Amino acid sequence: GAGVSQSPSNKVTEKGKDVELRCDPISGHTALYWYRQSLGQGLEFLIYFQGNSAPDKSGLPSDRFSAERTGGSVSTLTIQRTQQEDSAVYLCASSSTLATDTQYFGPGTRLTVL
Amino acid sequence: GENVEQHPSTLSVQEGDSAVIKCTYSDSASNYFPWYKQELGKRPQLIIDIRSNVGEKKDQRIAVTLNKTAKHFSLHITETQPEDSAVYFCAASGTGANNLFFGTGTRLTVIP
Numbered sequence: 205g206a207g208v209s210q211s212p213s214n215k216v217t218e219k220g221k222d223v224e225l226r227c228d229p230i231s232g233h234t235a236l237y238w239y240r241q242s243l244g245q246g247l248e249f250l251i252y253f254q255g256n257s258a259p260d261k262s263g264l265p266s267d268r269f270s271a272e273r274t275g276g277s278v279s280t281l282t283i284q285r286t287q288q289e290d291s292a293v294y295l296c297a298s299s300s301t302l303a304t305d306t307q308y309f310g311p312g313t314r315l316t317v318l
Numbered sequence: 319g320e321n322v323e324q325h326p327s328t329l330s331v332q333e334g335d336s337a338v339i340k341c342t343y344s345d346s347a348s349n350y351f352p353w354y355k356q357e358l359g360k361r362p363q364l365i366i367d368i369r370s371n372v373g374e375k376k377d378q379r380i381a382v383t384l385n386k387t388a389k390h391f392s393l394h395i396t397e398t399q400p401e402d403s404a405v406y407f408c409a410a411s412g413t414g415a416n417n418l419f420f421g422t423g424t425r426l427t428v429i430p
Binding site: 310 | 360363364412413415416420
C-alpha cells in the first residue's frame with residue numbers, strides 16, 4: 205500500500221516568510237509524528253498526534269512553529285516568520301497506534317531559508 | 319527525558335568485514351530499540367528492532383543485541399557489502415513515550 209507522503213519535497217523561502225509543510229500518513233495509522241533533521245544531525249522530535257487526543261507539542265522549538273491534523277489524517281506543519289536556523293529536512297512519520305509501534309517515515313521536505 | 323548516545327560517528331570497513339555500532343540510553347523505562355538506515359537523500363527505513371524482553375535478534379546479516387542492565391544496545395552487520403553504506407540511527411522509546419529518541423547517527427562506508 206501507499207507509504208507516508210510529504211509535500212513539497214523542497215521549499216526555498218526568504219527569511220521572515222511563512223511556510224506550510226504537508227504530511228499524508230499511512231491510511232489507518234492513528235499516530236503521526238514530525239521530526240526535524242538538521243545537516244549531519246540526528247532526528248529531533250517536534251510534535252506528536254494520536255487520534256483525537258490533544259497533541260504533544262513538547263518538541264516544538266519556538267512559538268513560530270505550529271501543526272494541525274485534520275480529520276485524523278493529513279497534517280500540516282506551519283513555520284511563521286522563518287529564520288535561517290529553521291533550514292533543515294522536516295520528516296513526518298506515522299505508526300499504527302503507539303510510539304513503540306514501527307514508525308514509517310515520509311521522504312521529507314528540505315526547507316532552505318535564505 | 320531519554321538521552322541516546324551513539325558511537326562511532328563514522329565507520330569505514332572493507333567489504334566482507336563486520337561492522338558494529340553501539341548506543342547507550344539513559345531511561346530505564348525504555349523498552350523498544352529500533353535501528354534505521356538512511357541512504358543519501360532518502361527517508362530513514364527500519365532495518366531491525368528489539369524489545370526489552372529479548373537480548374538478541376537476528377535477521378540474515380544484521381543482528382541487534384541489548385543489555386538492559388548496562389543500558390546499551392548494538393547493531394552488528396556481518397559480511398558487509400557496498401550497498402550497506404549509509405547513515406545508521408539507533409533510537410529508543412518506552413511505554414507512555416510519545417516519540418522515538420534518536421542517536422546522532424553513524425556514517426558507515428563499505429570499501430569495495
